[in-house]
Amino acid sequence: MSAPGSSFFSWLLMAFVALFVGFASIAWPEDWVWQEIEEAMVVMSRKPPKPAKESKDGKGAATDAAVDDGEDTDDTTGTDGDQDTEGTDTGEESLEDELVPVGEFPAVPDPESLFDELPAEGDAPKRKSKPLAVGDARIKSVDGEADWLIHKVAPMETPDQIAHRYGVRPDALRMWNGIKADTVKLKPGTRLKLHPRKVPPPRQKHEYWVQPGDTWASIGNAFGVDSRDLRAANWGKSQRLQTGTSLEVWVDPIVYMWLAGDTDPHVPMGIRLGAVGIGPPQAGRLVNGVQLPKHEAYALKLPPTAFGTTHAVAHVVKAMDAFRERSTYRVPLMMGSMSGKHGGALSGHKSHQSGRDLDIRLPLLEKLPQTVAVKPGRVDWMALWRLIEAFDATGAVVIIFLDYEMQELLFKAAAEEGVSEERRGELLQYPHGNKANLGLVRHSPGHVAHIHIRMTCGPSEPECVSEADFDIDAD
Numbered sequence: 001m002s003a004p005g006s007s008f009f010s011w012l013l014m015a016f017v018a019l020f021v022g023f024a025s026i027a028w029p030e031d032w033v034w035q036e037i038e039e040a041m042v043v044m045s046r047k048p049p050k051p052a053k054e055s056k057d058g059k060g061a062a063t064d065a066a067v068d069d070g071e072d073t074d075d076t077t078g079t080d081g082d083q084d085t086e087g088t089d090t091g092e093e094s095l096e097d098e099l100v101p102v103g104e105f106p107a108v109p110d111p112e113s114l115f116d117e118l119p120a121e122g123d124a125p126k127r128k129s130k131p132l133a134v135g136d137a138r139i140k141s142v143d144g145e146a147d148w149l150i151h152k153v154a155p156m157e158t159p160d161q162i163a164h165r166y167g168v169r170p171d172a173l174r175m176w177n178g179i180k181a182d183t184v185k186l187k188p189g190t191r192l193k194l195h196p197r198k199v200p201p202p203r204q205k206h207e208y209w210v211q212p213g214d215t216w217a218s219i220g221n222a223f224g225v226d227s228r229d230l231r232a233a234n235w236g237k238s239q240r241l242q243t244g245t246s247l248e249v250w251v252d253p254i255v256y257m258w259l260a261g262d263t264d265p266h267v268p269m270g271i272r273l274g275a276v277g278i279g280p281p282q283a284g285r286l287v288n289g290v291q292l293p294k295h296e297a298y299a300l301k302l303p304p305t306a307f308g309t310t311h312a313v314a315h316v317v318k319a320m321d322a323f324r325e326r327s328t329y330r331v332p333l334m335m336g337s338m339s340g341k342h343g344g345a346l347s348g349h350k351s352h353q354s355g356r357d358l359d360i361r362l363p364l365l366e367k368l369p370q371t372v373a374v375k376p377g378r379v380d381w382m383a384l385w386r387l388i389e390a391f392d393a394t395g396a397v398v399i400i401f402l403d404y405e406m407q408e409l410l411f412k413a414a415a416e417e418g419v420s421e422e423r424r425g426e427l428l429q430y431p432h433g434n435k436a437n438l439g440l441v442r443h444s445p446g447h448v449a450h451i452h453i454r455m456t457c458g459p460s461e462p463e464c465v466s467e468a469d470f471d472i473d474a475d
């Protein structure tokens with residue numbers, strides 16, 4: 001008979017089964033994950049909560065929020081009254097909590113404490129508004145497994161943006177929640193699950209009554225909200241803004257508190273607060289971008305693409321002030337592109353999308369007509385060295401891109417000027433090879449006529465992504 005054969009085959013079969021089970025348990029998450037995902041899908045297929053409810057009866061949303069978040073009922077009291085000016089005044093009176101320093105939000109998830117420390121409603125500067133509801137984001141332990149955070153989607157929040165907010169990869173967020181790669185819009189109120197790497201407080205809904213002279217942009221700037229998001233979130237309500245119309249404004253508490261400070265000791269006077277980057281420089285955008293201000297040290301080559309985050313622009317200005325002190329060079333530097341007003345893809349560049357990349361033409365010798373093309377023999381290398389030093393001194397530079405061959409010329413010029421080898425080593429990658437992971441200045445092909453400076457994410461930019469900072473594709 002075929003006894004030996006069949007026992008061999010049954011062994012083989014079992015081996016296959018064992019292999020498959022092993023593979024499946026590695027490749028697929030536990031059952032309960034699927035359960036959660038299915039639940040999430042059900043939530044997503046439901047209709048979003050009707051915003052009309054709280055317009056007619058302010059109590060609705062506020063009560064829900066109070067229940068959801070276990071907050072006290074102060075908000076509800078404030079919302080009980082009429083919706084017009086009277087209601088606003090009531091809201092203003094209930095501002096009492098102290099301001100929480102933005103930088104002090106713990107990186108370790110403890111959302112309950114964050115809820116308690118959300119900004120007081122009255123901290124909004126210059127604008128009367130009333131917070132109605134707080135988005136829901138809390139740590140949830142499922143079957144004793146690692147903690148999941150449940151995030152309730154606010155209007156206009158995209159999957160990428162939410163991923164950036166919690167420091168997770170967008171594709172991971174999509175996988176955890178069964179969101180297709182091409183899905184950009186999510187229904188407000190959808191609950192997403194994720195393993196956070198940081199936990200900023202969720203967006204907070206405010207109601208704002210349009211004042212005379214308001215524009216979408218002015219309201220957006222005042223609340224730290226993208227004017228286009230603001231407009232879309234209030235679609236159909238009042239495309240032509242009319243005084244007294246109530247708008248739904250979803251603020252980011254971190255940006256909002258920063259704006260509430262009115263001034264920021266790290267930002268020179270005259271530079272508007274609230275311009276923040278979202279995402280990485282290669283796939284990001286800019287909210288309420290600030291244009292590089294006029295400065296004796298430079299001229300703007302392309303003003304429409306000279307927008308950046310408040311943090312980046314502030315430190316460019318500081319670097320320029322420092323450059324004027326450190327260097328005798330007096331010809332205005334030629335500033336190339338930073339980002340467009342709203343960020344996003346910029347023609348001719350891979351990065352420059354989130355308001356913290358800046359190109360500066362290599363400084364030509366002062367005696368030359370400044371219209372000539374940049375060539376190594378025409379560059380004032382010591383002016384460039386002082387410029388790089390000035391940027392380094394701000395402490396807000398991640399990396400500077402410059403072709404390796406140009407670095408050699410810079411290295412030699414600095415040596416001739418008596419700059420120590422140690423200092424040259426701190427700033428330059430040369431002479432350790434164009435792949436060396438050393439120095440602030442790094443090689444990037446094509447950077448022979450300009451330097452490309454990438455500034456850090458600011459402390460009040462919870463959705464700014466710095467992971468991709470060292471990607472060598474600079475342009």
Ligand SMILES: [Zn+2]
Nearest residue numbers: 359452474475
């Ligand atoms: Zn560039």
